[in-house]
Amino acid sequence: MTRGKLKPSLTSKAGPKTRPLLILASSSPRxxxxxxxxxxxxxxxxxxxxxxxxxxxxSPGEIVLANAQAKARAVVRPIxxxxxxxxxxxxxxxxxxxxxxxxxxxxxxxxxxxxxxxxYSGVWLVHGEKEHGFVVVAxxxxxxxxxxxxxxxxxxxxxxxxxGAYAAQDDHxxxxxxxxxxxxxxxxLPMEALEKALRQFART
Numbered sequence: 564m565t566r567g568k569l570k571p572s573l574t575s576k577a578g579p580k581t582r583p584l585l586i587l588a589s590s591s592p593r594x595x596x597x598x599x600x601x602x603x604x605x606x607x608x609x610x611x612x613x614x615x616x617x618x619x620x621x622s623p624g625e626i627v628l629a630n631a632q633a634k635a636r637a638v639v640r641p642i643x644x645x646x647x648x649x650x651x652x653x654x655x656x657x658x659x660x661x662x663x664x665x666x667x668x669x670x671x672x673x674x675x676x677x678x679x680x681x682x683y684s685g686v687w688l689v690h691g692e693k694e695h696g697f698v699v700v701a702x703x704x705x706x707x708x709x710x711x712x713x714x715x716x717x718x719x720x721x722x723x724x725x726x727g728a729y730a731a732q733d734d735h736x737x738x739x740x741x742x743x744x745x746x747x748x749x750x751x752l753p754m755e756a757l758e759k760a761l762r763q764f765a766r767t
Contacts, residue, residue, distance in 0.1 A: 584643040585761075588634040593732055594648060594752045601754055605646075610637035615649065617658045624698040626658070627651050627685030632696060635687040644764065647687040650751045652727035654680040659727045668717050668728040672738075675727060677707030682727075682749045686757060688764050695764055699753035701744030703731075708738065 585605035587594060598605050613633045617626050627649040635647025652659040654675060662668035680703055687696040708716070716737055722728040729738050731749040739749075747754040 584640075586638060586640060586643045586645045588638045588645055588647045591648075591751055593750050596732075597747055597750060597752045597754055601758070606643075608638040608640075608645075610634045610647075613637050617651070617660075623651065623653045623658075623681065623683045624685065624700070627683045628687065628696050628698055629685070631685035631687040632694075635689045635694075639689050641691060644688055644690040644761070646757070647689070648684060648752055650682060650684040650726060650748070652680055652682055654678070654727075661724060661726055662722055662728045664723070665717060668722040669713060671728040672713050672717065672722070673710070675705050675729070675738075676713065677705055679704045680727070684748050684751070684753050686753065686760065688760060690764065693764065693767065695760060697756060697760060699745055699748045699756050701742055701746070701748045703742050703749055704740045705738050706736075706740045712737075 585598070585603055587598060587605050587607045588610045589595075589607065590609045595607060610633075613630075615630045621629070630649035631647040633647070634649065635645045637647075638645055652675075659671055659675070659680075662671050682701045682703055684699045685696065686699070688694065717728065720730040720733055722730070731739065731742075731746065742749055745753045745755055748756075
């Protein structure tokens with residue numbers, strides 16, 4: 564990601580659910596869809612020059628919260644509540660990011676196949692001098708699939724822009740057997756916790 568000049572804002576057509584204006588500091592279409600589906604009016608400003616970090620000395624929660632904070636602070640606007648978000652897949656002590664190619668996606672999905680992993684989302688809210696952050700964790704249990712089934716799945720979802728090489732929003736039970744925790748968190752934005760945080764944020 565890069566910081567500097569900002570891309571034109573994208574405004575949802577959803578009815579207003581919160582004031583002041585919400586700005587989503589993310590390019591993710593899945594996060595935009597979740598906010599719109601829950602009735603929020605918002606704009607999108609993609610932060611530039613924000614490099615996501617995953618140093619070994621930080622815990623998963625610390626990693627996603629630091630990244631979310633950096634994204635939100637990169638697009639601060641005085642009249643808006645800015646939402647920065649980072650979602651990462653963690654498995655066997657490692658971050659599984661977005662695969663660079665289909666071979667890497669198959670390798671990644673094969674490692675998760677039939678196993679349980681965690682999805683961490685860090686969310687950071689900024690409004691003027693007020694800031695608040697939180698972390699949400701979900702445990703995701705995968706079915707065991709054959710190599711041929713994994714390849715068909717990857718061909719269908721297009722995994723190269725998806726952490727962990729899978730798409731929770733389009734999974735339809737192919738890989739995901741069950742989720743312990745927020746399903747929207749696995750998609751990329753924990754809506755239950757966000758709604759609660761926005762209400763509390765507005766009262767402070």
